[in-house]
Each structure stands twice: as C-alpha cells, then as structure tokens.
Amino acid sequence: MSMNPKLSVSTFILLLLLTFLLIPSHSSSSDEESDDDLEQLLAVDEQSQEDRPQHQQSEAETVSKAQRIVLELTGDNAKRVVDGNEFVLVLGYAPWCARSADLMPRFSEAATGLKEIGSSVLMAKIDGDRYGKVASELEIKGFPTLLLFVNGTSQPYSGGFSAEDIVIWVQKKTGSAIITVNTLDEAQIFLNKYHTFVVGLFHKFEGSEYNEFVKAAKSDNEIQFVETSDNDVAKLLFPHLKTNTVFIGLVKPEAEKYTAYDGPYKMEKLLEFLGNNKFPLITRLTESNTVWVYSSPVKLQVMLFSKADVFQNLAQSLEDLARKFKSKLMFIYVDITNENLAMPFLTLFGIDHANKTVVAAFDNNLNSKYLLESDPSPSSIEDFCSGLADGTVSRYYRSEPVPDNENASIVTVVGKTFNELVLHSPENVLLEVHTPWCVNCEAMSKQVLKLAKHFKGYENLVFARIDASVNEHGKLQVDDFPTILLYKSGEKEKPLKLSTKLSAKDMAVFINEELKPKEGSARDEL
Numbered sequence: 235m236s237m238n239p240k241l242s243v244s245t246f247i248l249l250l251l252l253t254f255l256l257i258p259s260h261s262s263s264s265d266e267e268s269d270d271d272l273e274q275l276l277a278v279d280e281q282s283q284e285d286r287p288q289h290q291q292s293e294a295e296t297v298s299k300a301q302r303i304v305l306e307l308t309g310d311n312a313k314r315v316v317d318g319n320e321f322v323l324v325l326g327y328a329p330w331c332a333r334s335a336d337l338m339p340r341f342s343e344a345a346t347g348l349k350e351i352g353s354s355v356l357m358a359k360i361d362g363d364r365y366g367k368v369a370s371e372l373e374i375k376g377f378p379t380l381l382l383f384v385n386g387t388s389q390p391y392s393g394g395f396s397a398e399d400i401v402i403w404v405q406k407k408t409g410s411a412i413i414t415v416n417t418l419d420e421a422q423i424f425l426n427k428y429h430t431f432v433v434g435l436f437h438k439f440e441g442s443e444y445n446e447f448v449k450a451a452k453s454d455n456e457i458q459f460v461e462t463s464d465n466d467v468a469k470l471l472f473p474h475l476k477t478n479t480v481f482i483g484l485v486k487p488e489a490e491k492y493t494a495y496d497g498p499y500k501m502e503k504l505l506e507f508l509g510n511n512k513f514p515l516i517t518r519l520t521e522s523n524t525v526w527v528y529s530s531p532v533k534l535q536v537m538l539f540s541k542a543d544v545f546q547n548l549a550q551s552l553e554d555l556a557r558k559f560k561s562k563l564m565f566i567y568v569d570i571t572n573e574n575l576a577m578p579f580l581t582l583f584g585i586d587h588a589n590k591t592v593v594a595a596f597d598n599n600l601n602s603k604y605l606l607e608s609d610p611s612p613s614s615i616e617d618f619c620s621g622l623a624d625g626t627v628s629r630y631y632r633s634e635p636v637p638d639n640e641n642a643s644i645v646t647v648v649g650k651t652f653n654e655l656v657l658h659s660p661e662n663v664l665l666e667v668h669t670p671w672c673v674n675c676e677a678m679s680k681q682v683l684k685l686a687k688h689f690k691g692y693e694n695l696v697f698a699r700i701d702a703s704v705n706e707h708g709k710l711q712v713d714d715f716p717t718i719l720l721y722k723s724g725e726k727e728k729p730l731k732l733s734t735k736l737s738a739k740d741m742a743v744f745i746n747e748e749l750k751p752k753e754g755s756a757r758d759e760l
Contacts, residue, residue: 307360326374328363344400411451443499450504515556551612631706666699
C-alpha cells in the first residue's frame, strides 16, 4: 500500500515553508585541511581602514571587512573554538547553496554590528560540504543552518534572517535584552541602527510595570527593546508620545509606524500585543521570512499573488483593509514572477501557470483554503475579506472539469460532482480513491474494473473512481492510496472501508453481504 503524503493544509504549508529555508546536506568531504592560528583568522586590519577617509570605502570593501571578522572553521579548529569560547554563533553553509550565499553577507554584517556594540559572541562559519564530518558532529544537517553554542552546547537559532534580526536575537540570548538610552545623542545612534523596536518610558527602572516589561523583553526573541527615563528621549524615539507617565510603544519602518500599547502591564499581554502588531500591514513573502510569517498569531491569512505593478495599484486599498481587519486577517503579498515561491501555493488551487493575479486565503487553524473566483479589484477583495472575517465564504476544494460519464462502466467523480454522484445519490456507490503517483493504484483499478463487470446490471450499485490528487471534498478524508469505500444508500455519512488486501472474490462477497438485506441475491462467484 502506498502511504499518502497528502497532509492537512496547515501542515503542508509549514513543510512547504521550511523547504525555502533549509537544503539538506548531502556531502561529507574530507576534513583534513589545516588552518592558520585563530588570532590570524580573526585579525582585521582596522587601522588601515580607519586611516582611509570614510567616503573612499566602497560597499564591497565594507562587506569584505565584515566577512573577515567571521572565523572560518575547519576540521582542525572547530572543536577547539566551540568548546573554548562561552558564546559562538556558527553558520553552516555550502558553496553551491543559493540560500547560503544570500545569508552570508547578512551574517557578516551582523558580526560587524555585534562587534561594534561590544558583544562577546564569536561569529564563525563552516563549509559543511567540505568539512562534512565536523559539520555533522556540530549537528548541522542542512544548509544554511545557524546554531548558537553556549559553553560548547548548541541551541537552534529561532530569529529572523536580516542582519538586524541576527544581532537582536544574539544579544537577547547572550547579553542584555534591553538597551538603555539616556541622551538624545544616544537615541539618535540607536535610531540609526534599529528600525523595529519596543520603547519603554519609566521614570524609575523598578516596580511591577517595569518588571513585566523586562520579562517581555527576555521572552521575545525578535524585537529590540529600549528603555529610557527621559521624556525628550522617549519623544525622539516615539514622536507620537502624548504622556509623561509610564509608556510602551512599538515602532516599525512602514505605513503603520507608531503603535502605542494601551493594555495591562503584564508580560503575556505585552507579548500578545507584539504578536498582533509586529507584522507590516502587508507582509512581502520571501524565501527567508516564510517561517516567521507562518508563526503569526493571526492564522487567517489573505495572500495576493501578482506582479509588482498590480500590487502597487492595489497596495493602498489593501492597507486600508489590513487596518479594518486588524487581528482578524493577515495580508501577504507574493511576487507571482517568483515561481519557486508562488507556484507551490497556487498548485493547491489547481493553478498550473503563474500568469494572472490571484487572491487566496488560508486558515491555518481550520486547515482550510479559500479562493476569490471573481476578478480581483478593491471592491471584490473587500467583499472576500469581509466574508472571511464573518465566516460566510465557502471553503475551496479543487476539482477537475465535470466529465462525460455516459455509458461508463465506472463513473468518474470530481470534486464538483462528489455530492451529486456519491453523497446525495440514492444508489449504493463503491468508490475507488486513487492518485497518479500511487504504486498500487493501477492494480487495484484493474480489480475494480473486474468487479464492475461482474456486478453489471446489479440494481442500485454504482462503481466510481476519483483522482484525489486533483479533486477534493470536505467529506472525503483519505489517508492512503488506493482506498476503496462503500457508500451504502441511506448511510452515506459512514462509508465502509474495504481492505485493499482482499481479492476480487473476497470484495464481491463483502459487497453482497453488506447489500444483501436490501438487494437480495448473492453474486460472489467471479
């Protein structure tokens, strides 16, 4: 029997998103290459850079400088480095991995940022393809992988993938979770470095309200927290500040830039506030932020698949909708020209070509999906979103076109005809559920065809089949293929599952026994 890889919508999407982040390791090359001394690998010719005027340093030179701060691990030094330092953040990469190449400059930039703030974390990288044995010992199982080693013990990285995200996560795990800013100059320096942050105004860094702020800062792994006791500093960080008392606010670099917190000063409520407000009004999905998007507490997510120019035309109306349905719907934009990103989602709706704008939605709590089937426009999208929010939009189930079943010995059922031909049919229905990739389905189809010929003319018994790879229905939940189901007249809500290990004769006996009270005669001789 071929097991079914078809999973719930939410599980499938999570696995899909994880594939954007991790490419499995498939090589374990020789680890027998020597390295220079640790001090030489870490050396950066900072004096020569400082002597040169800042405007003469190109972006490439800046990146090169950042990369030289990162230690290259080999078979000779990896264990010594990991065990001999309190904190080591290791990037496992492969030269052929495109995602590793994308992450590398951000990792190097983060190394520079951490060095500038005096972090004690050692940033290191290892070519897991070249030093496969050592990478495996470090528990690097795919590329790219980030691991934080604390006194030689690893813990997985769970932050974002921009340089700022990496710096914030590392600081929270290894240093102070909160940055204290006392002056306007310090505030300006902070603003130059951080684009998303939580600001807290406390005239004294003590008391129950402040303690809850600290606990939230330590519990959150994504957003930088900053504290001040100076009103002018707080107003520079949060220009919309309208109070001189205790205040907490969230700052983001987008349309909804300033959001004040107005709930109770409890860690759980603060974290809930951040979860509901940390995302932009419209989140642009990329290969590097997919898991972050999936982690949103707003599980009903509207996705616009379009080209950039179409998105720009719809952006303002989508932002308005995001404000209207805040905490109910999350809005996501996917560049449809990036087929590697868009098509895995679109195929869930039977869309094989990324050539037109699509508006769809996923409810990751109910494992359901929805599709706007009319042409996308500001008004049609608003109606669609309103229906999603109040639960009046019907779930979407994939279906092939309705086939011609005239004179067919075995009726072909599709998603659109499942109700009519199976659930609402007054007849008994023996349904074969199959897929094209199923190893054993072809043999079972021949057996069902034999049964159909044997029972030809049998009153109130219909033989049918459905391709589950392209047809769905809420009442058809199948875990493996092939599956044979007998829907008895008057008992359609509880179909009987036949063992696929039965012979054709045994199936005929089973069918006769089940239908005998209503149908009478026994026909089990094949």
